[in-house]
Amino acid sequence: MKNKKKYIEIFTKSLSIDTKKFNEKIKYNDVPEWDSIGHMTLMSELEDGFDISIDTDDIIEFSSFKKGIQILKKYKVD
């Protein structure tokens, strides 16, 4: 993924996750910051950062950092 650095940056910043705590195995609800409301903020920041519009089904399925990489590929964020 060419945009991985940017993805991680948006991910940690929008969820206010300490970069020391972050690892790529992180899943929804693993940390208190990634709760349902944090999830919607993350989606909003990803849409802004990559200039895309994420479908509702994909927002629901966005259940982990890794799953996010797969989903972003659908929007040509590689």
Next chain:
Amino acid sequence: MNIEKNIKLWSSLGMRATFGLIAMELSKKYPDLMITTSDVSTSAGLDRYKNKYPEKFVDVGIAEQNLIGISAGLSSEGFKVISTTFAPFQTLRCCEQIKVNLGYMKNKICMVGLASGLVLGNLGFTHCCIEDIGVLRSIPNISIVVPSDPLELFKVLSGAINYKDSVYIRLTAGSNTRIVNSKDYKFEIGKAIEILPGKDVAIIGCGNILGECLEAASILKEKKIQCSIVNMHTIKPIDKEKIKNIAKNNKLIVTVEEHNVIGGLGTSVAEVMSSDRNNCKLVRLGINDFYSSGGSYEYLKNIYGLSVEKIIQTVLSNL
């Protein structure tokens, strides 16, 4: 959207984030949709909506009386309007504006009360909301719907946006809500749904507390007691025919609600039953008309007798 495939994931998102998602879906369908808030875009999962449609999003600040006034004004100009903030501020703080602008003048808006009931108990009873149904039920021209889970919220909002009256949509529970509806189904405002058939006792509930009711029914089934569970999602207009029918066919009805026992679901059921001939006992479970100190959601549900164990105990001691 593939609703059935994603029911578990919808449920993990909870009501508020689901509301934000649905707002985006509705905005595609209704170009004249306006959403108004009192400083809660993030808490309502509306950040995406605010960013994408800044011209269709009005944040009035922490000024809930203005929230209703501005929303009613937009409605009178032909917009479809959804207003939202935390339930006590969406209802009690602006009660007179709701009465005059919505009830009396019949401007139609959908009011979404976030985090009603006891879920914000850690912030104390200033942020809990156990009175909203009782207060709004006495105002004409306003309907009241309490979705049981995120899937039902999707159906409620889609129905409410084109409903004839203003609708108050009362959201309960936090994220990771219990799944009440495990598959897709037909929803209509004012039509209760039997989600579990049974012949010994009828449990009527509304909101996500129906998850506790389903768990209690499952345990009671092991004791050879078959409970029917009825999702009375619409408190006003209440499904009178369904209640009369349940009262005719059961010896015991237990109502369960995350609201004061005065003025809410149990009261509405009692009003219908008292105007009809039946031989059925009614027991109302809910907050028994007192304020406690604050506490976690689970703690408060326990002290107010809204736990699975209390529901079971109530059924056993009244059968």
